[in-house]
Amino acid sequence: MDIIRVEGGHELNGSVHVSGAKNSALKLMAATLLAPGVTTLENVPNISDVHVMGKVLKRMGATIEVVDEHSLAIDTSAVDSWEAPYDLVAKMRASTAVMGPLLGRFGKAKIAMPGGCNLGARKIDMHILGLEALGVHFDTDHGYIHADASDGLVGTTVTLEFASVGATENLIMAAVRARGTTVIDNAAREPEIVDLANMLNEMGAKISGAGTPVVQIEGVDELHPVTHRVIGDRIEAGTFIVAGALMAGDEGIDVVGFNSSHLGMVLKKFELMGIDIERIVGGVRVRRAERIRPVDIQTLPFPGFPTDMQAQTMVLSALADGSSVITENIFENRFMFASELVRMGADIRIESHHAMIHGVKGFSGAQVVSPDLRGGAALVVAGLIADGYTEVSAIHHIDRGYEHFVSKLVGLGACVERATRPDSIDD
Ligand code: EPU
Secondary structure, three states: OOEEEEEEEOEEEEEEOOOOOHHHHHHHHHHHHOOEEEEEEEEOOOOHHHHHHHHHHHHHOEEEEEEOOEEEEEEEEOOOEEOOOHHHHHHOOOHHHHHHHHHHHOOEEEEEOOOOOOOOOOHHHHHHHHHHHHOOOOEEEEEEEEEOOOOEEOOOOOOOOOHHHHHHHHHHHOOOOOOOOEEOOOOOOOOHHHHHHHHOOOOOOEEEEOOEEEEEEEOOOOOOOOOEEEEEEHHHHHHHHHHHHHEEEEEEEEEEEEHHHHHHHHHHHHHHOOOOOEOOOOOOEOOOEEEEEEEEEEOOOOEEEEEHHHHHHHHHHHOOOEEEEEEEOOOOOOOHHHHHHHHOOEEEEEOOEEEEOOOOOOOOOOOOEEEOOHHHHHHHHHHHEEEOOEEEOHHHHHHOOOOHHHHHHHHHHOEEEEEEEOOOOOO
16 A cells, blocks of 8 residues: 655755646646647646546547657547547546537537545536537436437527536537537636637637636637646645645745646735735745734635645644634535644644634644645645654555655655555455
């Protein structure tokens, strides 16, 4: 069993460069389906979720050349299948992002129904309702969704009940090829959506308002391939900022390769917690917080506090000088990591979607299990300040979204390694 072992107490210094944003790269890869030919994506993170999306595209007939570790040349000219199969969708829900582009280019898609995941039920009803409004007919059988728009997609106004990231993206990617104009009302505003709209516009789409609650898309007849650079990963950056706030030496650490305005609310809350954050070119410099003040936080769609930073922030709150409440509004099951942090000495009580956190003086290293991607990364970060050794298992979750996480931490001076823990003889 692979684990990440952390010896706590080592000061961090120097600089870390974050990779391209997972949640941008996955959708940009799906969007290449809209433009027959070779689209080159740069600054693509080398993580397992990207590998899964690569497999999804290849099963459809795309070819992918790995130009270098972070550049992919994706040729979608020969795509002749419209299916995202269950084995891949079960591995990664974001595979459903191919539905919009397949409908846009071919007028049909067959997508395995995603089912639940370790963050909760995670339905895709809003994707379906929105696409139905554009003229798509849906049918389900044997665990698959069959989407058909052979009569053509027709632009209309779609009002989303909730500013869903995935629904906004699928709708944009279908609507770029619809007849007429589509308006998405209450659209999600995440920076990854702006990145997607920027690439589609470079391909010849006519999208305006991305990054605001009202996105307008005028359909076009064709899109052409381009070369596009993925934005830096704000959540990876936020994770390293938490590490710096806990363990940076006197000079602080520099976290670069991302746009600090993409972390606006996170940086604001961290500053309220007493963390010294300086904006520098291409990122931020963060210094260790001598004393962390308790601050209440609730997760919300962008520009609110991101759910993807909730676990890492709870590590800070758990060491604050007082009590705080973190409210999770986006996912129904995203506190699983809290009980692992309690094993390290944190004092956290969960009631429904609220976590009541009473700050403790320190953590003590323990064996813990990564429950999901962000929770796993947060446990490794907690290990950096814990007394003794922390061993985090189920690290395949971390590999989904953090490129070279261990070596980047080692580069900052942390004492972290990947290791194999023998399974118990009782297993
Ligand atoms: N929802 C529905 N119906 C829908 C769509 C969403 O009920 O049709 C619910 C979901 O169940 C969830 C909430 O709405 O409770 C938010 O879902 P959203 O569609 O906004 O999220 P997503 O597209 O499934 C993306 C990221 C997540 C990130 C969220 C919120 C990708 C691949 N995933 O998910 O990233 O937490 O937006 O910002 O882009 C992560 O990176 O660790 C991660 C989970």
